[in-house]
Amino acid sequence: MNICVFLSAADLDERYTGPAREFATLLGKGGHTLVWGGSDVGLMKVVADGVQEAGGRLVGVSVDFLAATARANADEMVVARDLGERKALLLAKSDAVVVMVGGTGTLDEATEVLELRKHGKHTKPVVLLNTAGFYDGLKTQFRRMEDEGFLPLPLTELVFFAEDGVAALAYLEESAGIR
Template sequence: MNICVFLSAADLPERYTRPAREFAELLGKGGHTLVWGGSDKGLMKVVADGVEQSGGKLLGVSVEFLAASARPVPAESGEMIITADLAERKAQLLARADAVVIMVGGTGTLDEATEILELKKHGMHTKPVVLLNTAGFYDGLREQFQRMEDEGFLPLPLTELVLFAEEPVGALAHLEESAGVQ
């Protein structure tokens, strides 16, 4: 599977990097391809390193104004695409993915997450989406989404829109099950 991961390029503490590294290693050992924002910094680097070192492939999609921090990807490991702007980047990331995982991140990650969920809500894609709720990072967002559902703001059940996973192994298991991967 091509699994898109939206996440931070910031350097983060071990409580965030350990689960991200664990997910990356599971992804690589499963023979999957990481589709990600292409950065060679912070948590993005941790995940790309983990996937590559565990035998997975990389498909990076960076953007012109961040190209200087894009990871060099050897042809045997995958490829790196540079887009003109963030909108094109998000479109390419989704188009090249079979599934989406949202890890910890800032406003850029939140923007990507809400756009992906909005597109899914409107039937523009049916790809499974998982929010990896590392260290309870997305507890507040889960509460807000639940309120949206309870008060009639979502046209479909929250469980059809996104899965909140507490651990990397559960996140990947859900994606593989959704895709029929054995």
Template sequence: MNICVFLSAADLDERYTRPAREFAELLGKGGHTLVWGGSDTGLMKVVADGVEAAGGELLGVSVEFLSHKARPGLDTMVVTKDLAERKAQLLERADAIVVLVGGVGTLDEVTEILELKKHGRHTKPVVVLNTEGFYDGLKQQFQRMDTEGFLPLPLTDLVFFAEDAVGALAYVEEAGGLR
């Protein structure tokens, strides 16, 4: 299965890198392919290293202005013109999406994917790995949107919040077969 992971390219504390490394190891041992931004920095590097070390494949999708940060020696590397094309390529090449900790770029990616899913433009499972409660605020906001009628689909049809790496991958593997 090709699993797209949206995450930070920043160097982060062990409380974030440890669960990301655990998820990467599970992904690689499961024979899955990591589909990600292709960067060889920060948390992106941690996850790519973990997947590769555990026997998984790497499919990077970078953008021209970030190509100098791209990881060398990937199984597959795609370089796009801009961020919009990059997001489209990431989604097209993925069977499921997992969101790890990240900043504004990660938030942009996940909200665009959920908007597309809301409109039936894709049916791929989306999981947010809520490491250390990082996405508690986002989860609360989505729940409020759901409760107050801002979502045309139940929140549970749009996204699953996992508390650990095992739960995130288990959901993806189970839901991935239902598409």
């Protein structure tokens, strides 16, 4: 399965890098392909290293202004003109989406894919990997949106919140009929 992972390119604390490395190892050992922003820095590097070391493939989609940080030894690397094209290519090349910890860019990617899913323009499973409770506040906000009628479909049909990589991958494999 080609799994798009939206995540930070920042250097982060072990409470985030450890679980990210574990998830990456699960992806690689499971024979999955990581489809990611292509950067060879920060958490993006940690995940790409883990997937590659465990035998998985790497498909990167960088963007012109970040091409200098693109991973040189990815199995495939595409350079998009802008962030909009990058997001579209990431989704087109994937069978599922996992959102890991990140900043405004990751949040932008997550909300765009959820908006597309809400309108039926994207039907691939989406997981928010809630490492160290990072997305607890967002989960609360989504529940409020659902309770107050802002979501046209149940939250459980929009996104799956996983507390760890094992639960995230199990959900994706079950959604894809693997196992």
